[in-house]
Amino acid sequence: MSIKVTVIGAGSVVFSLGLVKDLCLTEGLKGSEICFMDINEERLDIIHKLGVRYAEDLGSDLQFQRTLDRAESLQDADFVVNTATITHNEYFARRRRELGTKHGYYYGRTGMPEYHNLQLMLDVAKDMEKICPDAWILQAGNPVFAGTTLMTRETSIKVCGLCHGHYGYRNIAQSIGLDPAKVTWQAPGLNHNIWLTHFYHEGQDAYPVLDEWIKNKSEAYWEERQESGNISAQMSRSAIQQYKMYGLMPVGDTPRRGGWWYHTDLETRIRWYGGPIGGGDTPDGRARVLAGKDKKYQQMKEAAYDPDTRPIDMFGDRKTSEQHVPIIDGLVNDNEGQFQVNIPNNGALPGIPDNVAVEVPAIVNRKGIQPIRVESLPRKVMLECIYPEWLSMERTLEAVKTGDKSILLYGILDSHQTRSYDQAVDVLEALFEIEPNEPMAYIEDIKDHYKWPDIW
Amino acid sequence: MSIKVTVIGAGSVVFSLGLVKDLCLTEGLKGSEICFMDINEERLDIIHKLGVRYAEDLGSDLQFQRTLDRAESLQDADFVVNTATITHNEYFARRRRELGTKHGYYYGRTGMPEYHNLQLMLDVAKDMEKICPDAWILQAGNPVFAGTTLMTRETSIKVCGLCHGHYGYRNIAQSIGLDPAKVTWQAPGLNHNIWLTHFYHEGQDAYPVLDEWIKNKSEAYWEERQESGNISAQMSRSAIQQYKMYGLMPVGDTPRRGGWWYHTDLETRIRWYGGPIGGGDTPDGRARVLAGKDKKYQQMKEAAYDPDTRPIDMFGDRKTSEQHVPIIDGLVNDNEGQFQVNIPNNGALPGIPDNVAVEVPAIVNRKGIQPIRVESLPRKVMLECIYPEWLSMERTLEAVKTGDKSILLYGILDSHQTRSYDQAVDVLEALFEIEPNEPMAYIEDIKDHYKWPDIW
Numbered sequence: 001m002s003i004k005v006t007v008i009g010a011g012s013v014v015f016s017l018g019l020v021k022d023l024c025l026t027e028g029l030k031g032s033e034i035c036f037m038d039i040n041e042e043r044l045d046i047i048h049k050l051g052v053r054y055a056e057d058l059g060s061d062l063q064f065q066r067t068l069d070r071a072e073s074l075q076d077a078d079f080v081v082n083t084a085t086i087t088h089n090e091y092f093a094r095r096r097r098e099l100g101t102k103h104g105y106y107y108g109r110t111g112m113p114e115y116h117n118l119q120l121m122l123d124v125a126k127d128m129e130k131i132c133p134d135a136w137i138l139q140a141g142n143p144v145f146a147g148t149t150l151m152t153r154e155t156s157i158k159v160c161g162l163c164h165g166h167y168g169y170r171n172i173a174q175s176i177g178l179d180p181a182k183v184t185w186q187a188p189g190l191n192h193n194i195w196l197t198h199f200y201h202e203g204q205d206a207y208p209v210l211d212e213w214i215k216n217k218s219e220a221y222w223e224e225r226q227e228s229g230n231i232s233a234q235m236s237r238s239a240i241q242q243y244k245m246y247g248l249m250p251v252g253d254t255p256r257r258g259g260w261w262y263h264t265d266l267e268t269r270i271r272w273y274g275g276p277i278g279g280g281d282t283p284d285g286r287a288r289v290l291a292g293k294d295k296k297y298q299q300m301k302e303a304a305y306d307p308d309t310r311p312i313d314m315f316g317d318r319k320t321s322e323q324h325v326p327i328i329d330g331l332v333n334d335n336e337g338q339f340q341v342n343i344p345n346n347g348a349l350p351g352i353p354d355n356v357a358v359e360v361p362a363i364v365n366r367k368g369i370q371p372i373r374v375e376s377l378p379r380k381v382m383l384e385c386i387y388p389e390w391l392s393m394e395r396t397l398e399a400v401k402t403g404d405k406s407i408l409l410y411g412i413l414d415s416h417q418t419r420s421y422d423q424a425v426d427v428l429e430a431l432f433e434i435e436p437n438e439p440m441a442y443i444e445d446i447k448d449h450y451k452w453p454d455i456w
Numbered sequence: 457m458s459i460k461v462t463v464i465g466a467g468s469v470v471f472s473l474g475l476v477k478d479l480c481l482t483e484g485l486k487g488s489e490i491c492f493m494d495i496n497e498e499r500l501d502i503i504h505k506l507g508v509r510y511a512e513d514l515g516s517d518l519q520f521q522r523t524l525d526r527a528e529s530l531q532d533a534d535f536v537v538n539t540a541t542i543t544h545n546e547y548f549a550r551r552r553r554e555l556g557t558k559h560g561y562y563y564g565r566t567g568m569p570e571y572h573n574l575q576l577m578l579d580v581a582k583d584m585e586k587i588c589p590d591a592w593i594l595q596a597g598n599p600v601f602a603g604t605t606l607m608t609r610e611t612s613i614k615v616c617g618l619c620h621g622h623y624g625y626r627n628i629a630q631s632i633g634l635d636p637a638k639v640t641w642q643a644p645g646l647n648h649n650i651w652l653t654h655f656y657h658e659g660q661d662a663y664p665v666l667d668e669w670i671k672n673k674s675e676a677y678w679e680e681r682q683e684s685g686n687i688s689a690q691m692s693r694s695a696i697q698q699y700k701m702y703g704l705m706p707v708g709d710t711p712r713r714g715g716w717w718y719h720t721d722l723e724t725r726i727r728w729y730g731g732p733i734g735g736g737d738t739p740d741g742r743a744r745v746l747a748g749k750d751k752k753y754q755q756m757k758e759a760a761y762d763p764d765t766r767p768i769d770m771f772g773d774r775k776t777s778e779q780h781v782p783i784i785d786g787l788v789n790d791n792e793g794q795f796q797v798n799i800p801n802n803g804a805l806p807g808i809p810d811n812v813a814v815e816v817p818a819i820v821n822r823k824g825i826q827p828i829r830v831e832s833l834p835r836k837v838m839l840e841c842i843y844p845e846w847l848s849m850e851r852t853l854e855a856v857k858t859g860d861k862s863i864l865l866y867g868i869l870d871s872h873q874t875r876s877y878d879q880a881v882d883v884l885e886a887l888f889e890i891e892p893n894e895p896m897a898y899i900e901d902i903k904d905h906y907k908w909p910d911i912w
Contacts, residue, residue, distance in 0.1 A: 211911065244911050245862050261869055261877040268876070383851045384866050391847070395839045406701050410840050413717055416872060420724070421717040455667065455700050 165252020
């Protein structure tokens with residue numbers, strides 16, 4: 001069946017090209033239309049050109065549209081893949097981190113609750129209510145947890161948040177000498193906060209293999225890689241320490257977090273995430289990521305305008321491991337599959353309110369996205385990892401909803417790096433005054449949105 | 457009707473004498489028996505002697521027993537008032553705070569979850585299940601919130617936790633020029649975490665009077681008292697700042713807490729709680745409290761053995777404002793009253809699980825202790841004050857229940873004063889090794905109770 005897929009923030013070129021490839025390679029979605037929307041004309045042109053040529057390479061009849069206008073892009077959409085971001089733009093994020101650092105926050109971990117990306121998600125979902133009320137949002141941009149919860153509470157749009165962090169189980173398996181293809185696993189929770197409740201290799205519990213690896217091989221593993229920087233967060237000392245603390249292995253983006261005490265300064269980061277730069281979530285680590293993205297973007301740009309470079313040579317002809325298109329295929333063509341999705345709980349994960357987005361496995365077919373009701377997470381994981389983050393998310397949404405600036409202040413005070421009340425107030429005001437980036441012009445200004453309570 | 461009231465930890469002489477007085481002055485409880493139990497023979501002798509003579513002074517036929525044996529004291533008890541404490545003993549508490557200070561924690565705010573007092577409460581309640589299963593516990597010793605929750609979850613005993621912090625509303629009224637006797641108020645929440653939802657003076661909303669006081673009089677009030685140390689926590693800059701942050705006035709012990717940023721060091725304490733020693737919750741402030749208690753105890757001791765001193769001259773002949781005896785009178789004699797109690801929620805305070813002890817107003821009569829179902833607290837109070845403490849309490853109980861030492865470590869890591877993982881581990885081990893005090897011999901040793909998880 002041919003459908004229309006709109007990509008908001010299509011200038012995320014690598015991601016968008018993945019969608020193009022997966023759509024081209026999905027038999028049941030032949031003749032579909034993909035509409036690229038971005039506010040950046042240059043990026044839009046690149047992805048459009050590359051997309052068209054990639055479809056040619058793959059022998060597909062995928063149709064392409066492009067627009068700078070969000071409302072136009074949503075017209076007749078069946079699926080909206082929202083990958084747009086305002087504050088997670090690497091350049092802005094770096095600028096904001098540097099501001100935080102000036103105020104005494106290593107790597108800018110100020111605790112400032114998210115506003116911009118959430119407001120953007122809400123604006124998109126509200127537009128959809130008017131323009132394409134039956135379409136699905138597949139939410140790719142972060143924060144997926146808060147955003148999925150917000151959109152499903154505040155609008156009638158069907159939302160599914162997606163992430164690829166759960167593939168971290170493969171990394172675990174490989175690292176301890178198991179074949180990921182023979183692993184049966186489950187890792188429910190909240191997005192970026194998921195826990196390996198089931199881990200079998202050829203039907204046998206694989207946790208003892210992990211325990212054995214920790215006991216006998218982990219030290220050598222870390223020492224060998226200490227100087228090369230080749231320790232993934234997934235198999236870092238931090239991840240294993242989290243396993244010891246909480247009783248289950250954290251998966252994907254989860255071990256990148258895990259507690260303030262892993263992230264206070266470079267020395268501490270090196271201790272827990274390995275040398276020489278303390279993993280990806282440090283100034284130098286992130287600079288590498290950014291350099292890689294920059295290089296990739298330049299390659300893309302050249303490829304888009306170079307008649308001699310064919311996309312298929314750069315990006316191959318095998319489906320990505322992203323879930324977006326297979327989920328679309330399941331919903332549209334009843335091509336059933338099991339996926340890891342973020343959807344309102346409604347009982348799927350015991351102990352979490354119904355109107356909170358949880359990350360759980362789901363069966364997707366013509367009937368919809370139907371979560372598998374998983375078992376309760378261990379109480380320790382709930383009390384030390386899940387509930388604190390649920391609370392923090394609720395405060396963030398309450399701030400967005402009420403525009404109460406004091407809730408933002410509470411968020412900063414709640415950051416373990418904050419040392420005093422005055423420091424919190426100062427960095428809050430500084431974050432309000434930071435020079436906006438281009439996408440911020442498209443949503444309500446933070447200074448208009450948030451006010452101190454009357455009594456202040 | 458004559459009943460038997462057992463006082464566990466009766467060596468809290470001032471408190472126990474208050475019970476004696478209230479029992480003597482309660483017509484309906486004539487001929488009742490009061491059984492003092494304590495592990496300290498000297499203190500037990502003092503309260504017993506004073507009690508007997510006080511009853512004579514008041515012309516009462518109250519009967520007295522005394523015992524060092526807990527099981528004996530519980531025999532035939534109708535009410536057990538548990539005021540015993542292990543770690544809140546001022547001398548031990550000081551020693552523990554000093555240990556914390558050595559490890560970098562101002563005023564010893566290490567975040568170490570409570571164990572000893574909770575284990576004691578549980579032991580008492582379990583004894584009662586065997587010996588006097590129909591008796592009530594009136595829980596006076598702290599932590600009332602965690603303890604009431606724990607005992608009601610783990611035993612079948614009827615529990616009512618009591619505190620007098622809610623009388624802080626009187627302080628608020630007086631300070632802003634209102635007559636407390638003409639105030640109608642309500643302040644539900646969790647123990648030591650209650651919020652003034654209703655505040656009327658002669659039927660008129662009194663919050664505007666408070667706002668006016670804050671705007672025009674508070675600065676002068678604080679400045680005048682800055683050097684004298686006569687600023688109560690209830691009317692401190694901290695309390696008012698909490699009102700601004702959370703939208704409702706914190707009552708009683710609540711403003712003594714309110715956020716880590718009020719308590720990081722002496723300078724900060726002075727800023728928020730006034731000079732010259734930063735209020736009662738500082739080393740010097742607490743030394744004053746302790747000196748006062750020491751003096752009082754010496755007076756008691758002398759009075760107990762001095763035939764020329766009559767208790768009535770020292771303690772008067774008017775009922776205290778404590779709720780214990782009036783509640784007993786309500787339950788036993790149907791002498792109905794309204795009280796501020798801590799009991800399992802079961803729907804009284806919306807948004808809190810049923811099996812968590814909430815502090816709410818209740819009607820007490822022959823039918824029992826029946827809470828008034830109050831309105832929801834504002835969402836900001838729930839998200840920033842109530843839920844975080846609920847979570848912390850749940851972790852504390854989970855630690856007690858499982859004996860998992862890593863949950864204690866999490867509690868310390870969760871303290872905002874903790875600066876590193878190693879510091880947390882070090883202070884945890886030091887707290888395990890602290891020289892025990894005498895009452896600790898009566899419960900399971902902390903080192904036997906808690907073990908690291910197997911994987912550690």
